[in-house]
Amino acid sequence: MNRYVLRFYKKGNIRFLSHLDLVRLFKRAVRKGRIDVGFSNGYNPHELVNIVQPLSLGYETDCDYFEIDTMSEHDPAELMEALNEALPEGLGFFDCRQAERTPEYLSNKTAYALYEAVFGLKSDAEMPCADAFLAQDIITITKKDKKTKNDVEKDVKSFIKELVIFRNPDGTAAARMMLRCASNETLNPGKLLQSLFKFYNIDTDVAECRITRKDIYAERPDGELVPLFRTY
Amino acid sequence: MTVEKPASYIGGEPNIILKEDGTFDVRFAMCFPDTYEIGMSWNGLSILYNILNKTDHCYMERVFAPKPDMQSAMKKCGLSLYTLETKTPVRDADIVGFTLQYEMSYTNILSMMDLAGIPFRSSDRSEDDPLVVAGGPCAFNAEPLADFFDAVLVGDGEDLLPEFCRIYAECRKAGISKRDSLLKLQKLQGVYVPSFYEPVYENGLFVRMDKLEQSAPDRVLRAFVNDLDKIDYPECPINPLTEAVQERAVCELFRGCTRGCRFCQAGMIYRPVRERSWKKNYQYGVKQLENSGYSEISLLSLSTSDYTQFEPLMLDLIDYCKAGKVSISLPSLRLDNFSFRILDEIQGLRKTGLTFAPEAGTQRLRDVINKNITEADILGAIDKATDLGWSSVKLYFMIGLPSETDEDLEGIADIAQKIMDLARSKNNGMRGRFNVSVSVANFVPKPFTPFQWVAQDTPVEFARKHDLLMARIRKIKGVTLHSHESFVSTLEAVLARGGRELSQVIERAWELGAAFDSWTEHFKEDAWRTALSENGIDGSHYTLKGLPTDAPLPWGIIDCGVSDRFLLDEYRKALSEETTPDCRHACNGCGINKYTECRCGGILK
Numbered sequence: 001m002n003r004y005v006l007r008f009y010k011k012g013n014i015r016f017l018s019h020l021d022l023v024r025l026f027k028r029a030v031r032k033g034r035i036d037v038g039f040s041n042g043y044n045p046h047e048l049v050n051i052v053q054p055l056s057l058g059y060e061t062d063c064d065y066f067e068i069d070t071m072s073e074h075d076p077a078e079l080m081e082a083l084n085e086a087l088p089e090g091l092g093f094f095d096c097r098q099a100e101r102t103p104e105y106l107s108n109k110t111a112y113a114l115y116e117a118v119f120g121l122k123s124d125a126e127m128p129c130a131d132a133f134l135a136q137d138i139i140t141i142t143k144k145d146k147k148t149k150n151d152v153e154k155d156v157k158s159f160i161k162e163l164v165i166f167r168n169p170d171g172t173a174a175a176r177m178m179l180r181c182a183s184n185e186t187l188n189p190g191k192l193l194q195s196l197f198k199f200y201n202i203d204t205d206v207a208e209c210r211i212t213r214k215d216i217y218a219e220r221p222d223g224e225l226v227p228l229f230r231t232y
Numbered sequence: 233m234t235v236e237k238p239a240s241y242i243g244g245e246p247n248i249i250l251k252e253d254g255t256f257d258v259r260f261a262m263c264f265p266d267t268y269e270i271g272m273s274w275n276g277l278s279i280l281y282n283i284l285n286k287t288d289h290c291y292m293e294r295v296f297a298p299k300p301d302m303q304s305a306m307k308k309c310g311l312s313l314y315t316l317e318t319k320t321p322v323r324d325a326d327i328v329g330f331t332l333q334y335e336m337s338y339t340n341i342l343s344m345m346d347l348a349g350i351p352f353r354s355s356d357r358s359e360d361d362p363l364v365v366a367g368g369p370c371a372f373n374a375e376p377l378a379d380f381f382d383a384v385l386v387g388d389g390e391d392l393l394p395e396f397c398r399i400y401a402e403c404r405k406a407g408i409s410k411r412d413s414l415l416k417l418q419k420l421q422g423v424y425v426p427s428f429y430e431p432v433y434e435n436g437l438f439v440r441m442d443k444l445e446q447s448a449p450d451r452v453l454r455a456f457v458n459d460l461d462k463i464d465y466p467e468c469p470i471n472p473l474t475e476a477v478q479e480r481a482v483c484e485l486f487r488g489c490t491r492g493c494r495f496c497q498a499g500m501i502y503r504p505v506r507e508r509s510w511k512k513n514y515q516y517g518v519k520q521l522e523n524s525g526y527s528e529i530s531l532l533s534l535s536t537s538d539y540t541q542f543e544p545l546m547l548d549l550i551d552y553c554k555a556g557k558v559s560i561s562l563p564s565l566r567l568d569n570f571s572f573r574i575l576d577e578i579q580g581l582r583k584t585g586l587t588f589a590p591e592a593g594t595q596r597l598r599d600v601i602n603k604n605i606t607e608a609d610i611l612g613a614i615d616k617a618t619d620l621g622w623s624s625v626k627l628y629f630m631i632g633l634p635s636e637t638d639e640d641l642e643g644i645a646d647i648a649q650k651i652m653d654l655a656r657s658k659n660n661g662m663r664g665r666f667n668v669s670v671s672v673a674n675f676v677p678k679p680f681t682p683f684q685w686v687a688q689d690t691p692v693e694f695a696r697k698h699d700l701l702m703a704r705i706r707k708i709k710g711v712t713l714h715s716h717e718s719f720v721s722t723l724e725a726v727l728a729r730g731g732r733e734l735s736q737v738i739e740r741a742w743e744l745g746a747a748f749d750s751w752t753e754h755f756k757e758d759a760w761r762t763a764l765s766e767n768g769i770d771g772s773h774y775t776l777k778g779l780p781t782d783a784p785l786p787w788g789i790i791d792c793g794v795s796d797r798f799l800l801d802e803y804r805k806a807l808s809e810e811t812t813p814d815c816r817h818a819c820n821g822c823g824i825n826k827y828t829e830c831r832c833g834g835i836l837k
Contacts, residue, residue: 013242013243013244014242014244016238016239016241016242017239017242017473017474018237018239018474020475021239021473021474021475024475025246025471025473027525027527028246028471028524028525028526029525030525031521031525031526031527031556032246032522032523032524032525034522039557045557057238058234058238086246086525087246088244088245088246088473089244090244207234
């Protein structure tokens, strides 16, 4: 079998498509494109495809990753074109490369993801500086416990690699965040913003921020972050 | 502001059709009065979308009922209901069409008109408002909604709807008023214009329909499609973005049914049986799979194994689907030998549930309803099913059927018991588990069936029957009982057989907050109870008490093609426990061949 890794964007209204719906959409695109995708063994064979890191509903992405195993070898450009045929507006693959077929998916290699969030700020409002926020001993976010459904607080300070806030020329504010995004630990940028807004008393609904994932990164042994596409 | 499942409101799905403004004459907003997930599973939408959009004169766009959270969000930001394709306000469409699939979706029609900013009543709408029309199975008695619609389209829509739109487009171009357009449109077979008639009541009972417009037909005959092979069928179904209830390629094997079950409206109003040839079905099925990327195909009909070309279709389809890892779903299958072989083959090791619909617990009552299935049939099928490895079975029954006694209810428990005994004996009472799920629905008499005159059980009586069944079934290990909320069934009966006096009940219930009535979590019983009592509708109302067989019926303005005489004969035969054979054994003279060719009368003789 052969493995291909594709990079895709998801912009505009289609950002409202959930992760599971996106998986279904990609699987259909594979069938529609008549790609000879591999299937798992077992009772309920399923297509050997993988979206490397799920993206929260409502977020856009400039660069997410999709892996697919095929029975025969394909010209990457043709494979990408066949898959793009079946995608709705706002969603598209822009890069496709053959990769070594390893037992593990790239999902196990990811370490951080870079996000950019744009939010409204009153023109006379003071521009918050991230330093005070980052200087806290612990940085807590509120999330729902999966089992009990209760709100629980969680310290995520160690999950923040970088946080910069700046003002856009149009007066809106933006945050650039490099956050933990690994298979076992992730920090949702919306949750962090919520915490940040609370800290600085910013009266903005996180649901109204435009959040974009810029890329996903792997971490070299020396701590250097590299975009995932440089690792395969 | 956040809403659940926002992907159901964005449109832009693969395979949608986009048309530029100015390239068509009529914009038709096809409204499904329930959620996206449910509406996108409706095959009729796929059929009409394909047919209407292939014409040059018309552009059909889809609209679904936004869920309550989206409705409040839309109201909050002043967003009017829009079409999914081009996000055009529904109010700006030339024609707004609602499909009437089930009674409990009626209040959503008002919610959608409200969100669109369209006045509810046709008499309150101006020349600038869209023409509001309706179709679908409940259009056979649209009287409860008659005040809301300019026209009701009854019967098969494939030929009628494009023609309706074409004529309306011509009228609009010529600057003809709505009323004068309707005068032209009513000449089409299947078009009913409620405002051209006025029902007359005496002592709360419907006595006759007066014509307000002399040229209006005395009775509106339903529209027919005579040959399914000659009409277009979708090859490129729209892929719903967010998970729909049914997401699969669909072959419509045939329309109609020859079995003649007396409670079944579909079995009467879709007569005669019209088959699509198996080669066409195969081609459409494969094309749909290829163009959609679906991994499941379903064969649709009222009784799949009655399809005369079932074997050749299945043999080819199974080959294709095995190669492409596509699963096949076969609803409404009778479990004869061939069906078992097929099921065994397509389900392989993983057996999903088997379903039977005996509908009644004793042979006597099954004869009354003309449900041609015997206890021996069921037990024989279970015998085979356990051999082949099935371990669960679902049984569907109705309670409150005409002439039903407690003995018939005991019969339901008896069947469940016998199935369990049989299953246990096969496994020597030791190995594995076997489950029987018994589901009882409350009988709702429907127009254009032989039971259209009968009274419905009261909620108290339904409750007593549920208790009686529960007491019996609780004692049988491995059997579970599911029943339905009685008040919802009462409402269904009122809305199914009501006349125009119901329009204000529906509007009132909606004002009081009723919407998404088929969703248990949204159903507002109090709103309906208030609306009914304010309008003097209680258990003694004709919609619940039953109707005399010699008086006119509110829905008599529609002619479904089956003769009144046949329905009445069938009712009388039911009361004397006499069965009527399947039409394929002998023509029973239902009268449909007066209007269209019936190709199944006596073919098995």
